[in-house]
Amino acid sequence: MPHDQETTPYLDAVLSYRRRGFTPFHTPGHKLGRGAPEKLRELVGEACLQVDLAMAGAVEDTRESTGLIHLAEEYAAEAWGADRCHFLVNGSTSGVHALALTLAGPGETVIVPRNAHKSLLAALIYSGAMPCYVEPEVDADWGIPLNVTVAQVAATLREHPEATAVFVTSPTYNGLAADLPGIAATAHAAGIPFIVDQAWGPHLRFCPELPVDAMTAGADACVVSTHKLISGLTQSAVLLARSERLNLRRLEGMVKMTQSTSPQALIYASIDAARQQMTLHGAELWRGAIACAEWARGEIAGIAGLRCLGHEVLDAEGVAEFDPTRLTISALDLGLSGFELEMALRDRHAVAVEAADPLAIILNVTFGDSMDDLRVLVEALRAIAARAEGGGGREAAAQWLRLRPPSFTRQILSPRDAFFAPSVALPLAECAGRVSAEIVTPYPPGIPVLGPGEEITVETVGYLEHAAAVHLKVHGPEDLSLRTLRVVA
Ligand SMILES: Cc1ncc(COP(=O)(O)O)c(C=O)c1O
Structure with a gap:
C-alpha cells in the first residue's frame, strides 16, 4: 500500500527524543551539549547538540529495534521508484562502493565510464574487479566531458560479454545526461544490471521538466546525493535498488560494510525531510528553480565576454538531456580563467560558487535561491565584465583546450x-x-x-x-x- 508521503517517521522520532528530555548515558561524550565546549555550542547551537545522536539506540528503544529507519527507507524507496532504499551517511561515495562490491569480485569485469567519479575507481581497488572503459567525448569549446552513448556501450558489451554490470554517470557535474533508457535496454539485452551514479540528480524524479531519472529509465540501482541539490544535510545520500537483477541481501550486507556503525541521526532525519519535501512540492519548487536559472542564463548570454552553457549542448554526442539548473559560466573572452572569475565573485561581491577550474565556474541553482539571489549574481557578473581588462586567460585556455x-x-x-x-x-x-x-x-x-x-x-x-x-x-x-x-x- 502506498505510504502517506506527508509523514516523516524518523525525523519525528528524533524530535520526540528532544522533547522528552532524557538523561543520556550514551554517545556522544558531550551529552546532548551539556559538556560541549563554548565555541562548539556557538557554532552549531544548543538545539542541534540536543539531537546529535547516533541513529539507533537512543532514538528508538530496543523494543522497536531499527524499525523506524526501515520505515523511513521504505517511504524513500517509494518516492524514488525503487524496491529498496538505503540511507547513507558517507555520501554517494559509499553507495558507489557498496554497489561495485556487490556486482563484481576479483578478476571480474565491469563496464565503467572513463569520467566516473573517483569513488568508482576506489571501489575497484577494494574489490579487485577489472574496469572496461567507455570514453565520453570532450567538448572542444568548453573542455568538459560529454556523456557515453548507447552505441559505445553496445560495442563495449560485444567486446566484453563477460562483463557483470554497466555503470554510467548521469547527469555529469555540468548537468549533461546520457540516454539512460537506451543504455538500460542495451545492458538488459545482455542480461546484466545497469547502475547509474546519479549523485547530481536527487531532484530529477520529482519534476517532469528535468531529465528523466535513473529508476524511471530502467536502472537496476542508482545512488543520489540528497545533500548536493535537495535538502539533505551534507554527506547524506540514498542508494536505490530493484530486485530483478540484483541480490538485495548481498547489497544490504555491502551497505553495512561501507557505512559507519554510528550514523548521525540528523543526517538520517534530513533525508526523511528532503524526501517529504520533494514528494509533496518537488515539481513546483523545481519549476521555480528552472525559471530562475533560465532567466540568469539569458542575462549572462547578453553580457559581452561571458558565456553560459545552455541547451545547444544537446547537439553534442552523448548528451540526451540537459539539467538547466546547472550554470557553467566562462569569462575566457574577457581574459579571465574560471579561478579568476571565482575570486572576483568571492572577493568583490561575496558570491560563492560550487566549483572553478581554469576554464569556467559551475553554480547550482535550486529552490533555495530566489530571483533576488540570481539578480545579485547577474549584477556581479556585469560589474566584473565592465572592469575586466583582458588578461592572458583566452590564450592559456586555448592551450588547455588544444x-x-x-x-x-x-x-x-x-x-x-x-x-x-x-x-x-x-x-x-x-x-x-x-x-x-x-x-x-x-x-x-x-x-x-x-x-x-x-x-x-x-x-x-x-x-x-x-x-x-x-x-x-x-x-x-x-x-x-x-x-x-x-x-x-
Ligand atoms: C558523479 C559523482 N559521483 C559521486 C560523487 C560522490 O558523492 P558524495 O560527495 O555524496 O560522496 C560525486 C561528488 O561530487 C560525483 O560528482
Whole structure:
C-alpha cells in the first residue's frame, strides 16, 4: 500500500527524543551539549547538540529495534521508484562502493565510464574487479566531458560479454545526461544490471521538466546525493535498488560494510525531510528553480565576454538531456580563467560558487535561491565584465583546450594488484612502457589519464609533460608537479 508521503517517521522520532528530555548515558561524550565546549555550542547551537545522536539506540528503544529507519527507507524507496532504499551517511561515495562490491569480485569485469567519479575507481581497488572503459567525448569549446552513448556501450558489451554490470554517470557535474533508457535496454539485452551514479540528480524524479531519472529509465540501482541539490544535510545520500537483477541481501550486507556503525541521526532525519519535501512540492519548487536559472542564463548570454552553457549542448554526442539548473559560466573572452572569475565573485561581491577550474565556474541553482539571489549574481557578473581588462586567460585556455587527453590503452593489472604492488617513483620521461601504480586526473577535463594497472605509453607521457608545462591542475598522483610518476616496480 502506498505510504502517506506527508509523514516523516524518523525525523519525528528524533524530535520526540528532544522533547522528552532524557538523561543520556550514551554517545556522544558531550551529552546532548551539556559538556560541549563554548565555541562548539556557538557554532552549531544548543538545539542541534540536543539531537546529535547516533541513529539507533537512543532514538528508538530496543523494543522497536531499527524499525523506524526501515520505515523511513521504505517511504524513500517509494518516492524514488525503487524496491529498496538505503540511507547513507558517507555520501554517494559509499553507495558507489557498496554497489561495485556487490556486482563484481576479483578478476571480474565491469563496464565503467572513463569520467566516473573517483569513488568508482576506489571501489575497484577494494574489490579487485577489472574496469572496461567507455570514453565520453570532450567538448572542444568548453573542455568538459560529454556523456557515453548507447552505441559505445553496445560495442563495449560485444567486446566484453563477460562483463557483470554497466555503470554510467548521469547527469555529469555540468548537468549533461546520457540516454539512460537506451543504455538500460542495451545492458538488459545482455542480461546484466545497469547502475547509474546519479549523485547530481536527487531532484530529477520529482519534476517532469528535468531529465528523466535513473529508476524511471530502467536502472537496476542508482545512488543520489540528497545533500548536493535537495535538502539533505551534507554527506547524506540514498542508494536505490530493484530486485530483478540484483541480490538485495548481498547489497544490504555491502551497505553495512561501507557505512559507519554510528550514523548521525540528523543526517538520517534530513533525508526523511528532503524526501517529504520533494514528494509533496518537488515539481513546483523545481519549476521555480528552472525559471530562475533560465532567466540568469539569458542575462549572462547578453553580457559581452561571458558565456553560459545552455541547451545547444544537446547537439553534442552523448548528451540526451540537459539539467538547466546547472550554470557553467566562462569569462575566457574577457581574459579571465574560471579561478579568476571565482575570486572576483568571492572577493568583490561575496558570491560563492560550487566549483572553478581554469576554464569556467559551475553554480547550482535550486529552490533555495530566489530571483533576488540570481539578480545579485547577474549584477556581479556585469560589474566584473565592465572592469575586466583582458588578461592572458583566452590564450592559456586555448592551450588547455588544444590538449586532447590520450585514449585509454590497456589494463595490464587490476587496479587492486597495481595499487598494492611494490612501486617506484620514476622521472616522467622514463615512464613509457611501465604500468601506473596511481591515478592521474588532470583538470580540465577531469577525466583520468591513468588509473592503477594501466600501461603508460609515449603518448601519455607527452600529454602529461604538456599538462605540467601549462600548469593543469592534477588530482591523484603523489607528485602533483608530475616530475615523477609512481609505477609498478
Ligand atoms: C558523479 C559523482 N559521483 C559521486 C560523487 C560522490 O558523492 P558524495 O560527495 O555524496 O560522496 C560525486 C561528488 O561530487 C560525483 O560528482
